[in-house]
Amino acid sequence: MKILAARLAALLLLLPICAYALDRQPTAVYHARRVALADKLNGGVAVLFANEPPALEYQDWRQDEDFYYLTGWNEPGAALVIEAPVAASAGRPARPYREVMLLPTRNPRMELYTGVKLDAVTPGATEKAGVDNVAPLATLVTELNNFIDAAHRRCPRWGEPDSAATKAVMTLVSASFGGTTPPPLNDVSVPVGELRKIKDAGEIALLQKAADASVKAQLAMMRSIHPGQQERAVEGIIYATLLANGCERPSYPSIVGSGIHSTELHYSEDSGTMQAGDVVVVDAAGEYSIYASDITRTMPVNGHFTPRQREIYNIVLGAQKAAMDAFVAGKSRENDPDHTYPESLDTIAWKYMNEHGKDLHGEGLGKYFIHGIGHGVGIDVHDSIDHEPIQTGQVFTIEPGIYIPEERIGVRIEDVFYASPDGKLIDLTGALPKTADEVEAIVQGK
Numbered sequence: 344m345k346i347l348a349a350r351l352a353a354l355l356l357l358l359p360i361c362a363y364a365l366d367r368q369p370t371a372v373y374h375a376r377r378v379a380l381a382d383k384l385n386g387g388v389a390v391l392f393a394n395e396p397p398a399l400e401y402q403d404w405r406q407d408e409d410f411y412y413l414t415g416w417n418e419p420g421a422a423l424v425i426e427a428p429v430a431a432s433a434g435r436p437a438r439p440y441r442e443v444m445l446l447p448t449r450n451p452r453m454e455l456y457t458g459v460k461l462d463a464v465t466p467g468a469t470e471k472a473g474v475d476n477v478a479p480l481a482t483l484v485t486e487l488n489n490f491i492d493a494a495h496r497r498c499p500r501w502g503e504p505d506s507a508a509t510k511a512v513m514t515l516v517s518a519s520f521g522g523t524t525p526p527p528l529n530d531v532s533v534p535v536g537e538l539r540k541i542k543d544a545g546e547i548a549l550l551q552k553a554a555d556a557s558v559k560a561q562l563a564m565m566r567s568i569h570p571g572q573q574e575r576a577v578e579g580i581i582y583a584t585l586l587a588n589g590c591e592r593p594s595y596p597s598i599v600g601s602g603i604h605s606t607e608l609h610y611s612e613d614s615g616t617m618q619a620g621d622v623v624v625v626d627a628a629g630e631y632s633i634y635a636s637d638i639t640r641t642m643p644v645n646g647h648f649t650p651r652q653r654e655i656y657n658i659v660l661g662a663q664k665a666a667m668d669a670f671v672a673g674k675s676r677e678n679d680p681d682h683t684y685p686e687s688l689d690t691i692a693w694k695y696m697n698e699h700g701k702d703l704h705g706e707g708l709g710k711y712f713i714h715g716i717g718h719g720v721g722i723d724v725h726d727s728i729d730h731e732p733i734q735t736g737q738v739f740t741i742e743p744g745i746y747i748p749e750e751r752i753g754v755r756i757e758d759v760f761y762a763s764p765d766g767k768l769i770d771l772t773g774a775l776p777k778t779a780d781e782v783e784a785i786v787q788g789k
Contacts, residue, residue: 365591365632366552367415368545370473376538377413377425377474381440383534384427387499388490390483391531392508393421396457403592408722409503409535411633415473418460420447422483422508423474426490429498441490443476445483484515491516501531536727541736546634546721547761550738553636554759554771556588557628561638561775564627565785568642570619574599578613581627590629594636594724597627601644605753606746608714619645622652624753628724635724637740638772639757646787648779652752655745656779658700658708659754662692662743666716672735672766677717677728689716692743702747711745720759735762738771 396419431437502509517525601623628636679687697707719728742757
């Protein structure tokens with residue numbers, strides 16, 4: 344047994360260092376992001392933690408989003424410390440920008456199960472990690488003490504306020520300086536979130552790969568739709584196609600809602616059986632190298648919209664097009680459910696619905712548009728976009744929907760868009776057909 348274990352260990356040493364390989368941007372990109380974050384720390388120091396490994400080996404693991412954005416590092420259990428540069432002042436010397444990634448000590452026994460990991464004493468660790476300095480995770484408090492030296496004890500401290508690890512470390516750091524309680528901790532996710540809003544060219548490339556794989560999954564799903572099919576079977580087709588096209592996981596739990604469930608916005612039970620005469624709303628997409636996509640299409644289960652279903656469908660499609668046509672970078676905004684701003688995409692879609700259709704009681708259809716028209720997309724499928732006007736470089740969805748339980752009709756059409764540097768609206772998921780005729784033809788197998 345000992346001989347077998349030794350041979351396994353030797354074999355594992357030949358395996359790649361990173362057990363969670365993803366497409367990664369150049370090291371210089373992540374370094375530039377860390378420097379940009381340092382400029383937002385007001386002369387302070389920030390500590391961020393990678394996600395811990397799952398408790399059980401069959402559980403899914405995903406890197407902390409801010410940590411990945413700043414490092415491109417996709418192994419569990421690390422920490423990152425960034426110290427902002429500070430100019431010299433009375434009684435305080437200048438301090439240069441500094442950064443260090445702290446890596447867990449290797450556990451050879453666990454590596455028989457997980458594969459070889461990188462630690463601070465691995466040859467070439469600094470280059471492999473892509474940071475200026477590496478150190479053992481066990482020295483984190485010492486490293487922070489070196490960053491927050493005697494001349495800079497009052498500098499702002501940044502971290503993840505809800506993180507137990509951050510609270511514990513900051514308490515130890517304060518105690519080592521003679522304090523009884525740590526000073527207030529600034530939320531580092533705020534400045535990182537500001538950086539994450541604007542996507543660089545490498546991020547757009549990854550988002551496009553996520554979109555392309557998601558389009559293929561949606562097409563495979565649409566071609567399978569037929570009466571008597573289980574909603575879960577549709578979900579399975581989507582999942583298999585995403586993985587076959589390079590995605591590591593779905594971006595979010597898939598929604599496959601037919602009949603009355605098509606009118607339930609976040610229906611994710613997917614336990615029904617699709618019936619002829621109903622529509623089915625499928626909101627499903629994948630994540631490629633942590634970057635997400637988000638697509639929704641609505642299909643007639645038997646391949647033919649009824650006249651009323653087609654009417655509602657075309658109104659939703661028209662509302663999306665109206666919002667697309669009205670988009671102006673730096674002016675248009677989303678997340679305006681109360682229609683406070685006439686230029687918001689929410690307001691434009693809502694007005695279109697009211698002007699182009701009525702319910703069974705003769706009232707406008709805008710009241711059946713029960714959610715915001717979109718959200719940011721990036722490392723998180725719901726990346727922050729706030730209520731401010733959408734700027735060039737941002738990626739977001741436009742997803743109008745009408746949900747009428749009284750008629751068992753729910754329709755949502757969702758695509759992912761990029762506001763390019765020249766202000767143009769680029770449809771990242773535009774390869775997926777969406778007119779009523781195109782959708783019918785795909786479901787019919789034409």
